[in-house]
Amino acid sequence: MPVHRSGTARKRRLTAAGVLLAAFSFFLATPSSADTDAGADAGAAAPPARGSAYMGIGVAAHDGRSGTPTSADVTQTEGVDVSGYQGNVAWSTLWNSGVRWAYTKATEGTYYTNPSFTQQYNGSYNVGMIRGSYHFATPDTTSGAAQANYFVDHGGGWSKDGKTLPGSLDIEWNPYGAACYGKSASAMVSWIADFLNTYKARTGRDAVIYTATSWWTQCTGNYGGFAANNPLWIARYASTVGTLPAGWGFYTMWQYTSSGPTVGDHDKFNGALDRVKALANG
Secondary structure (H helix, E strand, O other), rough: OHHHHHHHHHHHHHHHHHHHHHHHHHHHOOOHHHHHHHHHHHHHHHOOOOOOOOOOOOOOHHHHOOOOOOOOOOOOOEEEOOOOOOOOOOOHHHOOOOOOOEEEEEEEEEEEOOHHHHHHHHHHHHHOOOEEEEEEEOOOOOOHHHHHHHHHHHHOOOOOOOOOOOOEEEOOOOOOOOOOOOOHHHHHHHHHHHHHHHHHHHHOOOOOEEEEHHHHHHHHOOOOOOOOOOEEEEEEEEOOOOOOOOOOOEEEEEEEEEEOOOEEEEEEEOOHHHHHHHHHHO
């Protein structure tokens, strides 16, 4: 009888130890909620393919979601901006809807040219629009001067034909990594100045700066030194443009939505069509 009790107790102890061991092993093998959330965030934050960036790629997440612009005191002229993402664009449809100016992505960094550039750049021109091209900046890959030269050499030039707008520098959130491309505010300002100075030396025109106030404040320290020469193209998906970056008392263009008709990104030029032509003519 004592032997029987001893065997039973031993089995109970072994069984209890087994249960505890299994529970401990399950705990080690099962990720915590924090681990799961981190994995989900990592998956969601996976960067897109190089070259696939476009104007406003980070705007919806950081600086506005949607909204219809309120009526302005001056006439505003509808525009559109496109990239390789849109492929062949129905320019006649856009023209018939009232769009009168357009910008096409030409380049990114010193490694990408838009495969749809010719159809988009020439197509907008052929239906009567005043058009220009833009460069998506990647300040962490090459210098501002190198990217300005690459831009000019691959569609970013300018000619005084009355229908070609000066090139635009798209400087905004980094879709491939850290928002400010790993640069301090002063280093970012220097990079932008390098691009702008080189572009003007090559073309004789001051480039348009496309940006969002929140990014500009974070990544340049809200630098105001470019406002005297470089027209501002502000990005904000809301009913108003809100606060502008330092130095600019007004915007020249406003990208107000990424969900417009026919093509996603629609814009307002802060003036009538004759002012769009004036910017084209320099």
